[in-house]
Amino acid sequence: MPKFSRNQRISVITKYLIENPNKVINLNQFMNMFNAAKSTVSEDIVVVREVMQKMRLGNIETISGASGGIKYTYSISKEEIEDFSDKLSNILADKKRIVPGEFVYISDILFDPSIVHQAAVILATAFVKEDIDYVVTVETKGIPLAYEVAKLLGVNLIIVRRGNKVTEGPTVSINYVSGSSNRIQTMSLSKKSIEKNSNCVFIDDFMKAGGTAIGIIDLLKEFESQLIGIGVLIDNVKTNKKILQNYVSIVEFEGIGEDGNPIISKTIDKN
Amino acid sequence: MPKFSRNQRISVITKYLIENPNKVINLNQFMNMFNAAKSTVSEDIVVVREVMQKMRLGNIETISGASGGIKYTYSISKEEIEDFSDKLSNILADKKRIVPGEFVYISDILFDPSIVHQAAVILATAFVKEDIDYVVTVETKGIPLAYEVAKLLGVNLIIVRRGNKVTEGPTVSINYVSGSSNRIQTMSLSKKSIEKNSNCVFIDDFMKAGGTAIGIIDLLKEFESQLIGIGVLIDNVKTNKKILQNYVSIVEFEGIGEDGNPIISKTIDKN
Known part of the structure; x- marks a missing residue:
């Protein structure tokens, strides 16, 4: 077994934590x-924790008890959220x-x-203190974003389908x-896909009137599970929302301006 | 500006490289x-490079020239591929x-x-030496895997749709x-989605006869682009392939056994 220097251990520990966010990792x-001894590894982790906090890149929490360990969660500063939202608004207002x-x-x-990852860090951070079992999305375009949020929250993704698929079993x-x-649409989910009594976050790319989110709430009820949060990349604020719950968004779409460009701006702190 | 110790810089550099795989990062x-001075940062990177190689976690390449810098790519050992493929086979043979x-x-x-990430590392590693512009997939189930491969290769994902969508513009x-x-199916792709003369890798969850892959080749031709590789999670080896190109897979499905369990085993090294 080769020996490792502190520098080397810190690099490997950092990699491991970044790849396993929001999961409890035993020091063993x-x-x-x-x-290496527990004291050695603990000291390594102190270094990583301190610099992550100093740079506002994340937090490392210590979980005590038999199944305890450490848990890394991403964090992002208000300025970074604003910078990203401004950048995204500029890209979209074309x-x-x-x-x-x-x-x-x-x-x-x-x-x-690279865009999806940053957006996912913002959305995941909004829900990281909740006890989440699944991230749910509806096919298709929001899947990469929802997947990244699931990964950052350390849980599985659930993809609700627009119709029945033969490979899904009973749905x-x-x-x-x-x-x-105002059209009637169908969404379906495999009976195998979700445990009863699960807490879910719905992630989507675009929210208009919120009909899809209401559909998700209804669908989850069929699985005796509940929606406890909604996060979207773009919120169409021109449409009246039928849903009253809180949701987070990154940018707001206000329609198309007189110059022909989409009017898009960062979401002002409802988050 | 606070000062950073070598340990701290190494942790932050590692995080940054892991989050930006296969992208050239300027030392500036x-x-x-x-x-910090260039010599300081260069020494930090030497530490990260050495331990990544030692642990077979990845390579850091130096790219010279004006737009040069360093580039981190994942690597994975043969034993790890086998371990993962065996583990996946066991999970699936139920x-x-x-x-x-x-x-x-x-x-x-x-x-x-966590499964998707490991599978994606295996598939991405097979194509990391090629000059790839996009990872392509067909909706829906393979999207998370294809997204992870795209991320690891440092390129954008393209999702081919089963039908026309109003939000995609001309397709x-x-x-x-x-x-x-033996059914005729349709696939479509927005004209905005892909630049001419692009090199693409097709990633999917399951390959049967290969008809979808042939469809992708035809579709890419319409964009004057080419498929240069195929990677799938599960290869159905009971079906004769109509396509003769090389492709990589992680596990093989041989049908359902007499005991009622799916027969699944790791792909023997065609990779």
Whole structure:
């Protein structure tokens, strides 16, 4: 077993924590990895904790007890949230993005890992103090964002489908009214996918009237589970929300301006 | 500007590299972050590089020239690939997973970030030496895996849709024959989504006859782009492949055994 210097251990511990956010990691894991004493590993972790706090990159919490250990959670400063939201607003406020029907093309944003990761850190941070079992989304475009949030919260993702799929086994389906278009739509979820009595966060790319979120609440009720939070990348503030719960968003869409560009600005602190 | 110790700088540099795999990072970024000299930062990076190599966790390459810097790429040892493939085979070889129609339920695996991340490291490592512009997938279940591979390769994801969506603007659609069911299906992609002359890798959760992959090749041709690799989590080896190209997989599915359990084993080194 090769020996490791403190520098080396700190690098490896940092990597491991970053890759396993919001999960309790027993110190034994690191003691075995480095063939090192508990006191040595504890001192390494103090260094990582201090610099993460100093740079506002995250927190390392100590969980005591038999199944205890340490838990890394991301953090992000208000200034960084504002910088990111401003940057995103600028990228989106471009008339070239408008496609027939006055929709704004955003797939490039939603499928860019560096943007998705930063957005997910903001949304996950809003829910990190809650006891979350699953992150839920509806196919398709919001899946990468919802996946990143699930990863940062240390839980599994649930993807609600628009229709039945043969590979999912028995499913539960509900109908819901899309708030903005007033059409009846169906969403379904495999009976195998979720445990009873789960706490879920719904993550989506875009919120209009909130009909989809209401559908999710209804669907989760069928699984005796509850929605305890909603996070979206873009909130269409031109549409009246039918849902009254709190939700967090990163930027707000206010329609298309006289210059033909989408009007997009950072969400003012409801978060 | 607070001063940082070597230990602290190493922790922050490690975090940054892990979060930005396969991207060239200019040393100035770290010099500004820490208010440190180039020689100091270079020495920090040597420590990180050495321990990543020693532990087989990744490589740090130096790219010279004006736009040069360092680039971190994940690596994974043969033993780790085998361990993971064996573990995954065991999880999947469970008769409780079989749903009517003799399909194997795998959504829980595909939506578990810790499994998806490890699978993505294996698949991304197979293509990291190629010059990739996009990772492509078809909705829905393979999206988290494809997203993780895109992230690890430092490129954007492209999600091909099963039908036209109003928010995508003008799209290009093709019909393809699903190799296993012999049905004609449609896939479409927004004209905005991909630059001409791009090199793409196709990532999916499950490969049967390969009809979808052939569809992707045809669709990319419409964008004057090319598929240069295919990676799947599970390869159905009971079906004859219509495609002759190389592809990588992690585990192989050989049907359902006499005991009622799916027969799943690690892919023997075609990789």
